[in-house]
Amino acid sequence: MLKPKFYFLCLLVILFTLLLSPYGLISKNIEVEAKDLGDVNKEQRLLVFYNATIIDGTGAKPIENGVILVEGERIKRVGQSNQVEVPKGVIEINLKGKTILPGFINSHVHHAYTEKNLKNWLNAGVTTVRDLSPQIEVTEAIAKRDKFNQRADLSRVVSASPILGVPDGYGNSTFNSMQEAKEMVNGYIDDNVEIIKFAITDFDQNRSWEMPTFEQVKTIVDTAHARGIRTSVHITNSQHLQWAIDLGVDDIAHMIVNLLDDKTCNKIIAKDIYWVPTLELWKRISKMYNINYDFIARINLVKFYKAGGKVALGTDFAGYKADFDSGFPITEVKLMKKAGMSNMDIIIAGTKNAAFVCDREEDLGTLEEGKIADMLIVSGNPLEDIEDLENRQMVVHNGEIVVDKED
Numbered sequence: 001m002l003k004p005k006f007y008f009l010c011l012l013v014i015l016f017t018l019l020l021s022p023y024g025l026i027s028k029n030i031e032v033e034a035k036d037l038g039d040v041n042k043e044q045r046l047l048v049f050y051n052a053t054i055i056d057g058t059g060a061k062p063i064e065n066g067v068i069l070v071e072g073e074r075i076k077r078v079g080q081s082n083q084v085e086v087p088k089g090v091i092e093i094n095l096k097g098k099t100i101l102p103g104f105i106n107s108h109v110h111h112a113y114t115e116k117n118l119k120n121w122l123n124a125g126v127t128t129v130r131d132l133s134p135q136i137e138v139t140e141a142i143a144k145r146d147k148f149n150q151r152a153d154l155s156r157v158v159s160a161s162p163i164l165g166v167p168d169g170y171g172n173s174t175f176n177s178m179q180e181a182k183e184m185v186n187g188y189i190d191d192n193v194e195i196i197k198f199a200i201t202d203f204d205q206n207r208s209w210e211m212p213t214f215e216q217v218k219t220i221v222d223t224a225h226a227r228g229i230r231t232s233v234h235i236t237n238s239q240h241l242q243w244a245i246d247l248g249v250d251d252i253a254h255m256i257v258n259l260l261d262d263k264t265c266n267k268i269i270a271k272d273i274y275w276v277p278t279l280e281l282w283k284r285i286s287k288m289y290n291i292n293y294d295f296i297a298r299i300n301l302v303k304f305y306k307a308g309g310k311v312a313l314g315t316d317f318a319g320y321k322a323d324f325d326s327g328f329p330i331t332e333v334k335l336m337k338k339a340g341m342s343n344m345d346i347i348i349a350g351t352k353n354a355a356f357v358c359d360r361e362e363d364l365g366t367l368e369e370g371k372i373a374d375m376l377i378v379s380g381n382p383l384e385d386i387e388d389l390e391n392r393q394m395v396v397h398n399g400e401i402v403v404d405k406e407d
């Protein structure tokens with residue numbers, strides 16, 4: 001039997017350990033940490049970021065000598081220094097000629113339900129990721145998402161369902177009938193997934209797969225849309241694009257790897273379907289097997305982009321047995337550049353358009369009044385040199401300064 005005194009001692013030790021844990025005093029040891037901004041209640045705290053060039057993610061001209069006023073977790077004002085009235089007593093952050101962009105969003109990843117991956121992303125300025133099929137049970141994934149999304153030191157997770165498909169088909173959650181497909185979609189939405197993912201493919205990864213029927217996948221999309229939930233479809237072959245168009249899916253999760261014809265391209269644009277190219281995936285696969293998927297994907301991407309298609313950045317991190325960029329998706333960015341996208345449109349793909357495919361465009365993706373203050377601050381100017389996106393100086397997430405290289 002332990003004595004009460006000993007219990008008290010144990011309690012003290014536990015409390016002290018908690019105090020020194022990553023949430024407490026020795027958080028200095030971890031790379032990503034919230035900057036201590038004093039005792040002011042966060043809800044009312046005002047931060048002003050000034051003396052910066054602002055690329056707001058909308059595609060508008062950069063704001064020179066820009067100021068962003070942040071109240072609590074949201075942006076209160078954005079503009080030129082002479083347009084923004086800064087109240088007295090705010091915490092001032094002089095950015096000395098640096099560039100502020102919206103926090104980046106990687107809209108096609110896997111393995112997002114680990115603190116290590118979320119820290120790597122946040123530390124690199126990727127403030128949100130969309131996980132397009134968890135490697136763990138959905139309920140466990142959602143519980144982790146809800147817990148992790150409370151924390152300032154981790155990138156925000158947007159959760160999709162597993163990939164719905166038929167038995168012997170592509171996907172990891174199978175249905176046998178329209179009724180089952182409908183129940184499955186409703187079940188995942190009840191579990192609080194934010195996106196429904198499904199597959200239309202009969203050949204992938206060098207093998208053939210059973211195809212769902214059109215009626216089955218129509219049931220998936222219609223059921224999700226009836227509940228206000230967007231859909232993302234895995235397609236890699238051009239012959240399946242017509243189904244995506246007829247279904248009215250919200251985004252296509254990969255660029256196709258055979259040639260895209262003009263007519264189909266224009267129909268996708270007319271339907272306002274977003275495309276997430278995952279050029280990094282195709283590059284890694286092409287290198288592994290000595291094939292030219294990466295080249296074709298880039299040709300298709302530039303055709304879609306030049307015709308006015310909306311591109312959202314996503315890499316398929318950990319979606320294949322290859323080493324993907326684990327922090328900033330610089331390989332994807334460089335490949336978009338190589339394909340022929342402008343620096344401004346690459347930034348839009350990684351911010352505004354990626355927020356759209358996450359179904360979070362009301363809150364995220366641009367630096368506008370009322371939006372959540374997620375910001376990537378870099379030295380240099382990514383409009384002149386896109387690789388400046390990697391010159392991270394500061395990261396702001398939910399209105400907290402989580403990375404500050406000047407510390």
Ligand SMILES: [Zn+2]
Pocket residue numbers: 108109110132316319
């Ligand atoms: Zn994937």
